[in-house]
Amino acid sequence: MKDAGSAVALMGNPNVGKSTVFNALTGGRQHTGNWSGKTVSLAEGRITGEDITLIDLPGTYSLHARSQEEALAREFLTCGGAQAVILVADAACLQRSLVLVLQVLEVQPHAVLCLNLMDEARKKHIRIDTAVLSRELGIPVVPCAARSKKGLNELKNTLRSVLSGTLPPCSEPPIRYPADIRCGLYAEPHKGQTRDELDDILTAAAVLRAEEITMTCVTAPDDPHARDRAIDRAVLSRRFGIPLMLLLLALVFWLTLSGANTVSAMLSGFLLGLEAPLRRVLTALSLPPGAVSLLTDGVWRVLATVVSVMLPPMAIFFPLFTLLEDAGYLPRIALQLDHAFCRAGACGKQSLSMCLRTLRAQKNRTG
Template structure:
């Protein structure tokens, strides 16, 4: 759910460390930190941007930048991906490390969680090896106070040798002190107390650092020597790229490296064991420091978190609770969207009448009016009228669960099932993003470290319906299975059936993931770190405003951008005649045999093809073609719509097959282009298109054949 205008638009940092500087004199500040420490909240508070914040790890998959000022001095803040380490075991770690190394930052701010300082100090120590001009920001002091935790900031600063500032970013506390500390470390770089390693490693580092000094450019010699010593390929490749030469090929360094490694091997420190000892020393140092500066008493909130986890993550109750919450979100969306959707549609089509009057007043030709008003505008009106109300309810509800800290628990509960499918448990998070927009879900797959598992998640994301498919599913369920009265009983029934369809989509996601991992994407599932963050009281007002501005309107604008040209194409197909019939009629006749085999008809298949740019227009396209109208229709009540469909030969089987094909068919054009961008391959994009389509067609053909065999039609 993290695809927003702020995170992917003009404020995003593209590539590795490309900055957009409007003010060349600004100081560049790298904002680093573990996931879920309030880093993006701090970024928003300082820059007043709308970068979305979430309460689960791996949320930020690309760096974002923003500007702030303090006492007349400008600062360009770069919000780096949340990471636990700089040892580059994942894309987030590599991006953060490379910006700190080569991004030209004047200073770094490492954000820590006051309620879990020990695990955060590992990143602090690694950052100090890269940047002496570092400020440690101990955030979430307000939460720490509620949990009975206190941090001795002065003692922590003394032990690290750099400024330590306490903040509560959500309340805007400590921001002035933080910016003042940043300016101070830039003007007067502190003498950071770097972590120390085992004596044999320190002796090797001393020798190798002497050799590297003066030959590693602006990189810290000790850090460069460490990377040469542990031989981590990603870091060495980045160093080679930055320097334009491979330090390992220089005679003096190569000889020294061979000698110190041989000396370490004599005491049993080589290969993977050496890397483990390097990490262990950092962890031991972090533990020692945390024990010295943190004091706590058992608080009620800690006990509350454990009680909630026994409900949300239990094998017995985890999945039932997840399904109940999902059904509740759908019910509230369905019950709340009916009336606003009706009012919005009436307003938009009232505006259409005014546009028609304007064209008449201007004396515009009829074909131009029909093409622009009945083609382009009416298609846009359908997309906006159908999408906006459900999204304006669904996104805030889903964001509240995210802000509360529930989504990581979903990943935890579903991790075992994804492991069985030889996929990554983080796929549960990207699947959840797909409910809002499959393109957002595909982009969110960047949080998965393994390229193989990332591809599996991208290729199967459209097995869960996006927000654009919900209106069609809801309308069909209401018309043919629960009634169209619109009362709370009907809404509840529709929510239950819709939840059942979602479960079917999730089950087939597991199946498709297992199929891919056994064929074109073979491999064993990888391990990953998933932090279960503390439960937090959702900031309801902020969530509503931000989810509407950053998510609803952002997704709606993208849908409208593809729906407008699609409306023109649809109008042309419906109005340009060839050999006694429109292009649309010829196409539906050609597709009719395949449609009948699937329990549908040619009109329905053609509507799905023309709805490729935006799933929201499939149902109005069907009605437009049935009535031989040259433009999308203004639809009335659901009961009128059902009567029209029955007149055209629809049965319960048609509705079932239509629901199945709405649930499983090719992803929309925006999602396909996103898959192409993320995978870098048209081959994988084609597979992302074909896989759900083959499943949907197969299910429809099987369902229709079974119904005919049993004499149900």
């Protein structure tokens, strides 16, 4: 994987902006979007202008989690050979992010905390004393808003200092466990204790410490997520949730298919109309008739047909889907359908890729 230089892992909860940070630092094109579980395998890229390889890992809530992607992230942390880690946390939901941060610090003390989504935290009137947070964790903390590229230069400079040893690693045990446990990740169950019971004890200790730290450095209104909860109550309600989802998806499909048919017809007329002038130009260039036919009847006609059939639905569907995604509606669809999908051995997130496949199938039938 690595030739020379340092390797640095990007870790954090799902959907906190790890891939957005990765793309901004490396110029990469990792898939980003407003729902969790997009990154499912390792991706690596070189930080622009630095001899540092960055590895984007799948999101995980805890090092004791059991899903395949989460196990991959844990395995990379323990055996991947990274010299340091950038821990990406959600500033609007710090306590939840800190559970993983604390667990990772037990195994990899060379770390920097990228306190991302600061813009969202500000909107919710959440204030974080980063100096206190840094003191409590024993690692540098850099506030960022990765989507608007804020704080990323400072993150890069801090990472350089962590790698060179100018900034010291975390030296205190980050989590306080019962006396017989030294490191949560390598703890083994006692006789008569199940793995699940031990994991519960380990996670509870991390949650408790995360709560303590949050209390020392976060100032927030009584319920900063009240608006989100009110939206959830309306959008996910038993009575209106499913009808609203069906209505919105039907509207997206209708706008895509009916809009695309009109635009496809216009585009196809325009592009195929260029076939005759193209044929005249190629003939005037004294190309043999076979070559002229190959380029116009073959290459041009196929290209014009593919572009006019494929481009309009994509140009309509993806912006509409992005609007729903940015409004936070797509993850809510996934949650709403999760129960039904689980019964079929799948999960709610697959409903989103099913929407894309349904559109493609419908378009193939009509187009």
